[in-house]
Every structure is written in C-alpha cells, then in structure tokens.
Amino acid sequence: MSCIAAQSLAKSYSxxxxxxxxxxxxxxxxxxxxxxxxxxxxxxxxKMLTTLxxxxxxxxxxxxxxxxxxxxxIRKRIGVVLQQPSYEPTLTVKRSLExxxxxxxxxxxxxxxxxxxxxxxxDLTEIQNKRNEDLSIGQRRxxxxxxxxxHDMDLxxxxxxxxxxxxxxxxxxxxxxxxxAGAGLTIFYTTHVLSEAEYICDKIAIINRGKIIxxxxxxxxxxxxGQEKTIKINIAERDERIRxxxxxxxxxxxxxxxxxxxxxxxxxxSAVLSRIFGILKENDIEVEELSAVPTSLExxxxxxxxxxxxx
Amino acid sequence: MHxxxxxxxxxxxxxxxPGFLIWQVIFPLIYxxxxxxxxxxxxxxxxxxxxxxxxxxxxxxxxxGFNIMNSTLVTGIIIWNDRRHGMFEQIMSxxxxxxxxxxxxxxxxxxxxxxxxxxxxxxxxxxxxxxIEFNLSTVPLLVFAAVIGSVxxxxxxxxxxxxxRTSEGFNVIINTVFLFFAFVSTAFYPAGGAPEPLSTxxxxxxxxxxxxxxxxxxxxxxxxxxLVEMAVLVVLGLGLFVTATRLLTRLDF
Numbered sequence: 238m239s240c241i242a243a244q245s246l247a248k249s250y251s252x253x254x255x256x257x258x259x260x261x262x263x264x265x266x267x268x269x270x271x272x273x274x275x276x277x278x279x280x281x282x283x284k285m286l287t288t289l290x291x292x293x294x295x296x297x298x299x300x301x302x303x304x305x306x307x308x309x310x311i312r313k314r315i316g317v318v319l320q321q322p323s324y325e326p327t328l329t330v331k332r333s334l335e336x337x338x339x340x341x342x343x344x345x346x347x348x349x350x351x352x353x354x355x356x357x358x359x360d361l362t363e364i365q366n367k368r369n370e371d372l373s374i375g376q377r378r379x380x381x382x383x384x385x386x387x388h389d390m391d392l393x394x395x396x397x398x399x400x401x402x403x404x405x406x407x408x409x410x411x412x413x414x415x416x417x418a419g420a421g422l423t424i425f426y427t428t429h430v431l432s433e434a435e436y437i438c439d440k441i442a443i444i445n446r447g448k449i450i451x452x453x454x455x456x457x458x459x460x461x462x463g464q465e466k467t468i469k470i471n472i473a474e475r476d477e478r479i480r481x482x483x484x485x486x487x488x489x490x491x492x493x494x495x496x497x498x499x500x501x502x503x504x505x506x507s508a509v510l511s512r513i514f515g516i517l518k519e520n521d522i523e524v525e526e527l528s529a530v531p532t533s534l535e536x537x538x539x540x541x542x543x544x545x546x547x548x
Numbered sequence: 549m550h551x552x553x554x555x556x557x558x559x560x561x562x563x564x565x566p567g568f569l570i571w572q573v574i575f576p577l578i579y580x581x582x583x584x585x586x587x588x589x590x591x592x593x594x595x596x597x598x599x600x601x602x603x604x605x606x607x608x609x610x611x612x613g614f615n616i617m618n619s620t621l622v623t624g625i626i627i628w629n630d631r632r633h634g635m636f637e638q639i640m641s642x643x644x645x646x647x648x649x650x651x652x653x654x655x656x657x658x659x660x661x662x663x664x665x666x667x668x669x670x671x672x673x674x675x676x677x678x679x680i681e682f683n684l685s686t687v688p689l690l691v692f693a694a695v696i697g698s699v700x701x702x703x704x705x706x707x708x709x710x711x712x713r714t715s716e717g718f719n720v721i722i723n724t725v726f727l728f729f730a731f732v733s734t735a736f737y738p739a740g741g742a743p744e745p746l747s748t749x750x751x752x753x754x755x756x757x758x759x760x761x762x763x764x765x766x767x768x769x770x771x772x773x774x775l776v777e778m779a780v781l782v783v784l785g786l787g788l789f790v791t792a793t794r795l796l797t798r799l800d801f
Contacts (some may be wrong), residue, residue, distance in 0.1 A: 287641050289801050309645055318639040323634030325562050336561055340554050
C-alpha cells in the first residue's frame with residue numbers, strides 16, 4: 238500500500254521552478270531515501286509532503302488522504318524532524334519532551350513512560366535537566382529527533398537528522414530508526430551522508446534541478462549506474478615513464494598520483510586492465526599491489542547528478 | 549484536550565520565567581510605592597472627575613494599564629522566539645493550524661493581562677482603598693480593559709515580531725514603541741498640566757484610553773467620553789488584531 242503517492246507535483250517561487258512535476262511512490266513500512274545536491278528541490282518537496290506549503294500543481298496523497306483537501310488530518314498522523322533546529326530555549330530536555338507530548342495530546346501517564354524511555358534510548362539521561370539553550374548542536378539535534386517519538390505516527394519525515402552527531406551516536410540513531418521501521422513505521426529520509434542512505438534505505442530517489450532523475454533500491458542503482466569499475470594499481474618503484482606509457486589507452490580514465498599509485502576507471506575494466514598489464518610487462522614495470530574499489534552510492538550519486546541534463 | 553488549550557498551556561509554560569514575573573510584579577511595585585509617594589512632594593493632588601485624587605492612587609491605577617500593556621510583550625516574544633528557534637514551523641507541521649496558533653496567542657496574552665491587572669489592582673488597593681468608588685461597573689470595566697488592552701497591545705507586539713528577524717532589531721523597536729506608549733500617556737501623570745502639544749499627543753495613544761477606562765471603573769466616573777474611549781479601543785484593537793492575524797497567516801517557512 239502506498240503511504241505517499243505524488244503525481245506531477247510542482248512548486249515555483251517567483252516564476253522559478255523549485256520542484257518540476259515529480260512523481261513519487263513510497264510504500265508503507267519503507268525507509269525511503271531522498272537525495273540531491275543543495276538547491277535540488279529536496280526541502281521544497283518535504284514542505285509539500287508535510288503540507289507546510291501547498292503545491293502549485295499535481296496530486297498528492299499522504300496515508301490515503303488528499304493533501305489539498307485535508308492537510309490537518311495528514312499532520313495529525315505524521316512526524317516531522319525539520320532540517321533547521323527547533324527548540325524551546327528555556328525548557329530543560331526532560332520538560333521539552335513532556336511538553337511536546339502534551340502538545341500532541343499524549344495522555345499524562347504514557348507521556349512519562351515515553352520520556353523515560355526516550356531519555357534512555359537517545360542517551361539523554363545525563364543532560365535531562367539541562368536547558369535546551371545550553372546544549373551542544375549534536376545534543377540539541379538528538380533531543381529534536383527523540384522528541385518526535387513522543388507521539389504516535391504512521392509516517393516520519395527526517396530531514397538530515399544526523400547533522401552534528403558523532404559517528405557512534407549516528408550509528409545508534411540509524412539502528413533505532415531501522416528498528417522502528419521494522420515495527421511498521423514508514424520513514425522519508427533525506428541526508429547528504431550517502432553511506433547513511435545506503436545503510437538504512439530500502440529505496441532511494443535522487444532529485445536534481447527539481448526533477449527526479451533516478452528511483453530504485455541502493456543495490457539496483459549500483460547495478461544500473463555502477464558499471465564503471467575503479468581499480469588501483471601500485472607499482473613497486475616510482476617510474477617517470479608510466480604517465481606517457483598509459484596516456485593513449487582508450488575506454489578508460491587514468492589518474493596518476495605524484496608517487497606510485499595509478500587509478501583506472503572504466504566500464505570495460507577487464508579489457509583495459511589486460512592492456513595495462515601488457516604495457517607494464519613490456520616495460521619491466523613491476524606491480525606491487527592491485528585492488529578493486531567497490532562502487533559506492535556516493536559514486537552513483539555523483540554520476541547520476543553529473544550525467545543529468547541541464548534542463 | 550483542544551489544540552488551542554494545548555498551545556496555551558505550552559505558551560504559558562515557556563513564557564512564565566522568574567525574570568518575567570519579577571518584571572511584572574517588582575517593577576510596578578517600585579513605581580507605586582516608591583515613585584508614587586516620592587513624587588507627592590511635586591504632585592500632591594491630581595484632579596479627576598470633579599475631585600482630587602492622591603498621586604499614589606492616580607499612579608497605581610495607571611500602573612494597571614501599564615502592566616497590561618507590558619504583559620503583552622510576552623506574545624511578541626513567544627512569536628519571535630518561535631520563528632527564531634524553528635518552533636513556528638515545527639508547530640505548523642504538527643496537529644495545529646495557523647488559526648490555532650493565533651488564537652492561542654490571543655488567549656495567552658488575555659490570561660497574562662487579566663492576571664497582571666488583578667495583581668496590580670490588588671496591590672494598588674493599599675494606596676487607593678479610601679478613594680475607590682466601587683460599583684457594578686468596576687469589575688466589568690477592569691476585565692474589559694484587561695482583555696481589550698491585551699488584544700490591542702498584543703497585536704502590536706505580534707506585528708513587530710512578524711516583521712523583524714534580528715534580536716537587536718526586535719528589542720530596539722519593541723522597547724522604543726512601548727516606551728513611547730508608556731510615557732506619552734496619562735499612566736504616570738495627568739494630561740491637564742502638560743504642555744499643549746504633549747497633552748494632545750497623550751490622546752493619540754491607546755494606553756491613555758486604557759488607563760482612563762480603568763480609572764473610570766475604580767473611581768466611579770464613567771462619562772460619555774469614557775464610552776467613546778472604549779469604542780475607540782474596541783475598533784483599534786480589532787483592526788490591529790486583524791492586521792496581526794493576516795501577517796501571521798502570510799508568514800513563510
């Protein structure tokens with residue numbers, strides 16, 4: 238069942254298209270990654286999906302509810318962690334969780350239980366009596382994410398939730414989100430850290446210049462766009478001839494560092510590699526180490542975005 | 549619980565800090581009991597409604613209006629802080645509408661205004677108890693003043709908070725505007741003895757109308773002019789409220 242269904246969704250500001258007729262389908266229980274370079278239209282899309290701004294054109298259904306007709310009904314069933322910090326400066330961590338639960342009409346007893354659990358789950362117990370204005374950026378971000386779990390929801394929007402978090406806390410948060418998704422929560426997730434998206438997302442959409450340019454699972458994206466392989470060759474001794482020797486090889490890009498490492502990127506890596514080995518052997522250049530670098534989502538992202546047409 | 553009640557609860561929680569309570573209680577007390585009695589060497593009696601009032605009694609009733617106005621600063625500060633710290637957008641992405649947000653601000657300021665007025669009226673009673681003309685209109689007039697004063701000055705504070713983004717700008721403008729309202733009014737001194745341009749300026753200021761209504765209620769002198777002042781307050785208050793609501797409705801994310 239579709240949790241988010243958008244058709245031809247568009248939004249312009251001062252005549253400039255921020256989002257240009259996108260189609261999106263997110264299934265219930267999925268963690269859906271939404272990636273794109275700065276200014277690609279991610280935030281505008283999220284604002285439309287969370288009903289903060291209305292689309293200029295297109296159809297949008299969230300949790301089966303028409304966003305144009307009943308935005309409040311949608312907002313009652315979603316959680317939103319915005320990209321920008323949001324906090325009550327004078328409240329303590331504990332009090333801000335309690336008050337947020339109250340704002341969502343969570344019964345008092347349940348509120349107390351959730352506060353206790355979230356303080357522990359998000360490692361906030363030690364700072365529970367600190368005021369929000371006295372927290373570090375990372376601590377404040379943790380409170381902001383934890384706070385959203387004070388209320389029940391069917392769909393959670395997370396806009397770069399790990400900004401300012403250290404790697405250990407980030408990992409814990411990602412695992413926590415995976416657990417929640419495993420329990421049935423649908424998550425719409427944006428990030429600039431592509432390894433995070435690869436780790437957590439079932440499906441990924443890449444947006445650029447207001448248009449969706451790729452949608453698939455991380456594995457399928459790699460299969461489709463990751464035919465180019467990266468191979469690193471380390472030669473035993475620095476040899477000034479190598480640059481001239483490998484310069485004319487076709488069907489590949491060859492990069493040299495200043496020392497003994499050569500990086501080759503090619504979609505016909507076997508054939509190219511065979512030619513390179515031939516040349517190195519003819520010239521008595523000894524190979525010390527050979528390694529293949531796996532294609533990462535970051536490589537795919539950069540390729541898809543750079544290959545996308547300008548308009 | 550209704551969404552507006554939840555937002556009012558939240559507004560009161562975040563705004564009732566010790567600093568605000570000191571500002572709301574200690575400051576008027578100093579005015580009434582220190583300035584009020586100290587200035588009696590300069591202003592002994594103040595003519596009002598065909599009789600003379602003690603200056604401390606005159607000042608204490610003026611401080612009720614002054615405090616209602618001051619209490620509405622809380623609305624401007626809440627809205628401004630919500631925008632600055634991302635809570636406006638966060639609230640709007642939750643189970644609330646802009647109408648809920650605006651109405652909760654009005655109710656918050658009305659509650660703070662009423663409590664504030666009651667507090668100062670109670671403390672001021674010590675200095676005007678022998679001159680009070682308590683009648684059926686006293687309490688209704690005080691409640692009217694607290695509510696309409698809260699809406700009127702709260703709307704002004706809201707308008708300022710929607711227009712300014714920097715803390716310096718917000719503080720300078722709101723303090724300047726409220727300082728003007730406080731001192732170019734009859735809250736602290738009567739219009740009668742002031743130079744002509746100044747006494748005219750007093751009546752271009754809604755705080756003057758507000759304290760006139762409060763004094764009419766407490767000292768039992770409801771004239772036709774006071775009724776006109778009440779009508780002006782209602783019209784101005786509603787006009788400013790509509791303007792503030794429109795500005796809040798148009799706030800971008």
